[in-house]
Amino acid sequence: TGFGSAEKPANVRPGDTVIVMGIVGICSNAGQGAAFCGAQNVIAVDPVEFKREKAMELGATHAFASLAEAADFARSVTNGQGADSAIVTVGVTTGEHVGQAFSAIRKAGTCVVTGLGSLMEVGIPVSLGELTLFQKRIQGARFGESSPSKDILRMLGYYQAGKLKLDELVTRTYTLDTLNEGY
Numbered sequence: 550t551g552f553g554s555a556e557k558p559a560n561v562r563p564g565d566t567v568i569v570m571g572i573v574g575i576c577s578n579a580g581q582g583a584a585f586c587g588a589q590n591v592i593a594v595d596p597v598e599f600k601r602e603k604a605m606e607l608g609a610t611h612a613f614a615s616l617a618e619a620a621d622f623a624r625s626v627t628n629g630q631g632a633d634s635a636i637v638t639v640g641v642t643t644g645e646h647v648g649q650a651f652s653a654i655r656k657a658g659t660c661v662v663t664g665l666g667s668l669m670e671v672g673i674p675v676s677l678g679e680l681t682l683f684q685k686r687i688q689g690a691r692f693g694e695s696s697p698s699k700d701i702l703r704m705l706g707y708y709q710a711g712k713l714k715l716d717e718l719v720t721r722t723y724t725l726d727t728l729n730e731g732y
Contacts, residue, residue, distance in 0.1 A: 554693040558659065562588075563589075565633040566588065570616055570619075570635060570638065570650055578718075580608040582608075584610075631658060637650045647687065660686065
């Protein structure tokens, strides 16, 4: 899901600056996908320090505790323009998360929403003028627009070739007798 979100709806290209918001398994793989596609700057965002450190091991080039810090950094490396794309993978995504990510992208940039929020929540705080005049795009991405029959085998090949880190995603294992603790 994360890898596909970077590769397909975000359409990451060599030299891009990408923000990945919300570091969980999906985000770590979105960072790996962005790095795999050649992004120059892969900026991970999460308030939890351990998750930021893990993201740096899995393809992120920079990590910040807040999106405001990440957006400022993205502007500093893009001549004030902002990130080419922002991928929102927050566990419980809100309109506020999407609005923040939207504000962090450049003109004609893409905000990819992979995280899922409440189906009852309505509204994303974005400037309609900015949406139209800057030609920004908000794109939903279920499973990263991946096709299991094609993409899983391709990514398995990347893993076998050492180009995709999966073992490193495991931070702890449990035995059967400690299953309840793990759950």
